[in-house]
Amino acid sequence: MKSEEMEKTAKLRDPDLVVPPEATQQLAGIVDAPHDPTAARVNIARAVEALKQRRAQQRARRASTAHS
């Protein structure tokens, strides 16, 4: 690693968060789980659609109960 990169890494390293070497080895090769940067918005949109459907079902159920 170039000295510049080492310095950069050192700055990022929080002493409270440094893990023991053996744990570091365990983590080696693990990469961030793939994700879509827009996933948060997609999840919200899907949750809104699910909410609409759920409410429609609940209203139908209440209406059915009221008429029975």
Place this chain on the structure above:
Amino acid sequence: MAGLPPHEELQSRFLTPEDAAWLTFFEAGDEWWCEEVTGFLRQHALPQGAAGYSDTVIFSLPNERHVIGFLSVASSVLQLSKVQNAYPKFGPPPGVEASRVPVWVIPYFGVHRNFRGHAYGDEMHIWLLHAMEGLLGAPRFLYLQCWEENEPGIRFWRRLGYTQFHQTTEQRAGKDVHLAWLIFDRFRISPAP
């Protein structure tokens, strides 16, 4: 309901001392886990907020002050190894050796017992996701603990996409009771609730 998006039936506001009188009317239910939720809102939400430990948002019907539901959130951290129980491929941020992952914890979340069955919990959770979206520094993960004995609660969180990653056991009235630790990844497209 003028002013609210079509899917919203509740108005939100941050809990302040002016709401104290309204909190006494809130009841989550008779079950012991519901009593914990009620007790938190009535006794601890305001002092914890004043001390900076958590923020509580309360939800009411439009132009009313009665508390239909509430949620509390606080910043926290989880051990990376715990997060990996749910998401095995999740690792530390590039360039940083980290053993902990920043998260927001939802210490308490409840709907008034008289207003169950209206999907208000779903709406409140969507409100939280909206609040986090685009917020500088908002973490990737949300997590919470739910008593396993609270089966409707467990079903609710699982339906919203939360995954259990840990379990602890505690004693209550001489019996073992179990806490499920659940986590939600905002950056991973989850199956529709």
